[in-house]
Amino acid sequence: MAGQAEGFGRHAIGGLHGNVYHVTTLGGTHDRSSIYNDGPGSLRDGCRQQEPLWIVFDVSGTLRLASGLRVSSYKTIDGRGQRIVLSGKGLLLRECEHVILCNLEVEGGRGHDADAVQIKPGSRHVWVDRCGLRDFADGLLDVTCGSTDVTVSRCRFWAHDKAVLIGASSAHVGDRRIRVTIHHCFFDGTRQRQPRVRFARVHLYNNYTRNWGIYTVCASVESQIISQSNIYEAGDKKRVFTHMPEQAADKDRSCSGRIRSEGDMFLNGAQEYTGNDDAETAEDSPWDFEVRVCYQPCSVQPASMALKELLECRTGWQPVPLPEDVS
Known part of the structure; x- marks a missing residue:
């Protein structure tokens, strides 16, 4: 798995050069350590260790x-071969690097600032693959506070309002370094933020988004987004792309971001307009993001009904075995 990611998170190696750690308990209610899932053989115990x-x-x-x-650097959490559901709280990737999350379900999060997967601050080289994320108090996946070089692939987002946030606020100008790739994901009825982007450079390809509640992709302050060969199937709301002007903390006026659509498929009356809602400042933010010179290769397929059917059934947690060379 390590080294197989595409896009900006392609260099993530996780725990490639470390030992295999076996989670033997999911915790219980018999003692304090099991309540907090931090005893020997627990996932929390493995995630806190400093070695790969x-x-x-x-x-x-x-x-x-x-x-x-909290997940420390050089870790792979590999859910293949089992069905692991994390509930109540989510995964925190804080000031870490080279983390891979694979084949997990994260759902039912409650409480203040509860995200299913939170990548902040200053984390990098992260790959989130084949995970199912739903029903959290806040967001499903956030990449903020200077975190960068992240790929999210083959994930399913559903039963939620705010799906993916990239760039925390207009005050966090350090988020200009953020680079994220999202590909072959299924956004199933999430209301908004598929994703919402501030400052960052984001490549979206071969994703399927249907029946959104407000918008799909939002370009806010200085962001640059390429939407390539995605499928957008409208429900009641038809507008796909939107722009939200904001003022960066180190600038004297507001601007929104930019979206380029290439080969996208628009179904059921979905409106593909990508023009900048803040035309007065559009020329002040020159287009300097070209995916083709950022990384090669990537497996972009033409948007099609066959791709739509594939993403409906082959995203999120999958009953795939753990390879023998890992176990």
Whole structure:
């Protein structure tokens, strides 16, 4: 798996050069350590260790987190071969690098600032692959506060309002360094933020978004987004792209971002307008983001009904075995 990511997170190696760590317990209610899921053989114990680890699961089931699960650098959390559901709180990738999350379900998060996957601050080289994210108090996946070089692939987002936030606010000008790739993901009825972007450079390709509630992709302050060979299928709301002008903390006037659509498919009356809603300042933000010179190759397929059907059934958690060379 390590080294197989595409896009900006392609250099993520996770725990490639470390030992295999086996999660043997999902915790219980018998003592304090099991309530907080931090005893020997627990996922939390593996995630806190400082050496590289490839974390696999000997058990299936729901891991109910009383607090966010912080993941340290050079970790792979590999849910293949089991069905692991994290609930209550989410995964925290803070000031870390080279992290891979694979084949997990994260759902039912509650409480203040509860995101299913939170990548901040200053994290880099992250790959989130084949995860199912739903029903959290805040967002499903955030990349903010200077985190960068992230790829999100083959994930399913559903049963939620705010799906993906890239760039925290107009005050965080350090988010100009953020680079994110999202590909082969399924946004199924999420209302907004597929994604919402501030400052960052974002490549979206071969994703399927249907029945959104407000908009799909939002370009805010100085962001630059390429939407390539995606499928947008409208429900009641038809507008696909939107722009939200904001004023960067180090600028004297507001501007929005830019979206370029290439080969996208628009279904059921979806409106593909990508023009800048803030035309007065559009020329002050020159287009300097070309995906083709950022990374090669990437497996962009033409948008098609066959791709739509594939993404409906082959995103999120999948019953795939753990390879023998990992276990």
